[in-house]
Amino acid sequence: MTQRNNQQIRDLVREDRVHRDLYVNPDVFDLEMDRIWSRAWIFVGHDSQVPNAGDFYATEIGREPVIMVRQTNGDVRVLHNRCAHKGAKLTGRPQGNCKGFRCPYHGWTYKLDGRLAGVPARKGYDNTPFDMKDPRFSLAPVAQADSYRGFVFATLDPNAPPLPEFLDDAAATLDNIADRAPEGEVEVAGPPLRYLHNCNWKMFVENLNDAMHPMVAHASVGNAARRYVAEQPEGTEYPPEAEIIFPFGSSYEFFDKMQVTALPHGHAYMGGELSIHSDYSAVPGYWDAMVKSYGEERTKKILSQNRHNTIFYPSFTAKDAIQAVRVCRPIAVDKTMIESWHFRLKGAPEQMLKRTILYSRLINSNASMVGPDDWDCYTRIQEGLVSDAKVWVDTSRGLGREEAVGDGRRKSFGTSDLSYRNQIQAWLEYMTDEVAA
């Protein structure tokens, strides 16, 4: 596949279907790592994870191990997690604090900004090309790193467009998450929850705006919640659990009305002002704290934005109304780690965070009542695509019925496959060297 030319890659995609190789072929996966995950802006972490100088967080951009580290001047840098000597990963720990990095193999040490600080028994390098000041002997910074409202992204491509241009209107989702905090900032609440999926990474990202599956794949939990509530004596208040689970049994018409908006670079979101998260009850004290910070009119405007899932193709997805994000970390063609992250709204009552965590526990975690339904479907797709009976995957729902709404954005009814097709279009652009400038 690595030898496949652009035409052969284009042959895997039709306007109404895609070839199964996108999901099952390990060579396609390798090429994706080179051409998509090395070029797009990938979510690294949130700057609140590294509040103090020397705090670091280690993760991957595609297959590339990286470290996000807070500098003494307050900046956040993203460095390759690879010793300049013989290549050992500098830290195997996911996070911590240090004055500098010391390689566990031969003890080369580095400053927080990646510059080489020391080498044991240095005399052995006398009269060799070794030079402490040569960047060749320092930790390499990633090609570009930037943050938006505290969300740190990085790309391995020096020619990638600037982060705000890449984010496009998906940035409004990050703005809304931060604006929902009376202090205008969020902070990470604990480490992410990790859930290993036996499927190709695209199945997860494509599913997020697939509004044709909840009423089928999640029917049992929706029905059970309804039955439980029906059995309660009249006048019983809905528990917050029911409020969260109910919408997953919403009708096709409800999701159609919610609408899907496709953005450049493969990004998309459902909802806007109407989403399955619109009806959450108010948390006591939250409204007042918001009005104190923003005034009533602006508070109403902030709280009226409800995007169900915003996809920042390929790595990051966010729900603004509940401050929960999920991050996709591909491991192999049929293995993907999904991380669920939770954010505390600074200045808001603690109950807001409890709601976010409750949501994750009920919907996203591996012990939840909803996420495992999706997990099962992805696993079945991965297994079903092995069949030689057919090689194509359908993406035709709503084809040709989308409406251009300016600036490269398109809108359609919520159960359309528009978000799928939009992602595949971005996939093709990255994979064929035709990245839109």
Ligand code: FES
């Ligand atoms: S590999 Fe890091 S010091 Fe040798």
Ligand SMILES: [Fe+2]
């Ligand atoms: Fe689902």
